[in-house]
Amino acid sequence: MRVVTFYLKKGALYKSLGYVCLLIFCFLVSGKTYAFVLRTSYLSNSYSGCYFRDNGNGTSTVSTVIDYKRAIGHLGAGLFKSRGILVYSYDKNGRLVSNSTPASAVYMNGKKYIGRYSGEGYIIFYSQVVGTSWVNKEPFLASVEVTIDNSAITSWPAVAIRAGNYTDEDDVGEAKGAVYISRSGPNNGSCITAADPGSPPPLDLYIxxxxxxxxxxxxxxxxxxxxxxxxxxxxxxxxxxxxxxxxxxxxxxxxxxxxxxxxxxxxxxxxxxxxxxxxxxxxxxxxxxxxxxxxxxxxxxxxxxxxxxxxxxxxxxxxxxxxxxxxxxxxxxxxxx
Known part of the structure; x- marks a missing residue:
């Protein structure tokens, strides 16, 4: 940090000090200051109730139910901040698009996410609002709804949703993988788990x-x-x-x-x-x-x-x-x- 000496009037000095304090405050609460990596743990029991619904306005809603385990023991070296949701999309060859996400909004039991963090090769959605399911450390069923932009999945009409835990250190993703939901799938609530989200199953063909x-x-x-x-x-x-x-x-x-x-x-x-x-x-x-x-x-x-x-x-x-x-x-x- 560079030190600057001010030779100003008292009022101006207070303003400058207030500005310096504000910068220090923002630095302290910004949290993660470098790219963390995604660790894995068996932090949930299952995915169920998978659906894909076209909203007719250029977006679609993709939903699933995650049976979360107790957060403790599935946080790596970090402290629990929030449950996390990762949403993946793919290019025309079925390769994972790691530097972006098709999701424009993520809801857990009806409550919208507050922030998202871009780590090394992943993006995780989270919320630290007290009283919401996002900050529930105990076992529970999370009904997750994700709004996606249809334009983001034209090359490969499917997404993968992965359970996670957001921490103050490396974040944690579900070790057994993500739930894979295709626009052309049966849409009857059944779920397909992709052990490696980076290697999706072949596209379903329904004619x-x-x-x-x-x-x-x-x-x-x-x-x-x-x-x-x-x-x-x-x-x-x-x-x-x-x-x-x-x-x-x-x-x-x-x-x-x-x-x-x-x-x-x-x-x-x-x-x-x-x-x-x-x-x-x-x-x-x-x-x-x-x-x-x-x-x-x-x-x-x-x-x-x-x-x-x-x-x-x-x-x-x-x-x-x-x-x-x-x-x-x-x-x-x-x-x-």
């Missing part, structure tokens, strides 16, 4: 199929094609774009009426002995898939949605009865790589 009730109209005798080209007639698949990168898929369909001679069958509603064989061609704009029986491998668009225009090729025999015919197709998507 939703949107298929309209196709009406082919009046079919002509003989072999004919019925293309359906309107937007509301397309077969569409939706998914998280990041989860399909560098993968190829085979699209298939199973018929409720079965397959004979490599063709599906439309059946008469009142006389099931009357059938109309047909096949289906799906056009992605760059690839044609003929069903049944196709084994064509193709990528899905990383935009998160792929659509196909259907063309039905029917073969109506001369003796087929007039009337209404139908079939039900169940589409399948199988990953190949």
């Amino acid at each position: 939703n199929v949107s298929a309209p009730d196709w009406n082919l109209g009046e079919l002509q005798h003989g072999l004919s094609d019925t293309p359906l080209t309107r937007a509301d007639q397309m077969l569409c698949f939706s998914y998280d774009g990041a989860s399909v990168k560098n993968k190829k898929f085979v699209i298939g369909a199973n018929s409720a009426n079965g397959v004979v001679n490599n063709q599906y069958r439309l059946k008469h509603l009142s006389d099931t002995s009357q059938v109309v064989p047909y096949s289906l061609i799906l056009d992605s704009g760059s690839t044609l898939i003929k069903l049944p029986g196709s084994n064509i491998e193709l990528p899905l668009a990383d935009s998160g949605r792929s659509c196909f225009s259907p063309t039905f090729r029917t073969e109506v025999g001369k003796t087929v009865k007039q009337g209404d015919y139908n079939d039900v197709l169940t589409f399948t998507v199988t990953t190949k790589s």
Whole structure:
């Protein structure tokens, strides 16, 4: 510290001394003055109740319940200051982003965090407000809700939440790892624990199929094609774009009426002995898939949605009865790589 001598009036000297005292006070209460590292300990029993909810405003809420143990014995060389929460995100290759966090807010049993500390390769959220769960040293269940910015997880749509203890020395993270919660996961409360938060599990792949009730109209005798080209007639698949990168898929369909001679069958509603064989061609704009029986491998668009225009090729025999015919197709998507 550099010493400066003041030759001022009494009033000015008091002001200068007040300024010096203020600097000293800030220095004393600032706490950690250099980067600490994250130690580990088995400081909690389990994670449960994992959910991912898109808030529809550019943010999402990710939640879990942490069964904390008593803090004493899980503080390393430090003194307890607060329970801590660490929130991790990943780049497009699944590598941990250690110098930032996707979280914009963290709540424990309804109370928001007050501060966050950036250590060596980690960021921990904490609060030292008396009367909140954050400063509870005893065993308890912590309902944790984290608000994240969706823009921070576009490359890898998942986060990991880790229990911790914030101290006046090195902080402590849960030794068994973090709970991994994916935007495309089942979202039924189940939790996946990543023993090493830096090595997340592969992204879950969930594909939703949107298929309209196709009406082919009046079919002509003989072999004919019925293309359906309107937007509301397309077969569409939706998914998280990041989860399909560098993968190829085979699209298939199973018929409720079965397959004979490599063709599906439309059946008469009142006389099931009357059938109309047909096949289906799906056009992605760059690839044609003929069903049944196709084994064509193709990528899905990383935009998160792929659509196909259907063309039905029917073969109506001369003796087929007039009337209404139908079939039900169940589409399948199988990953190949």
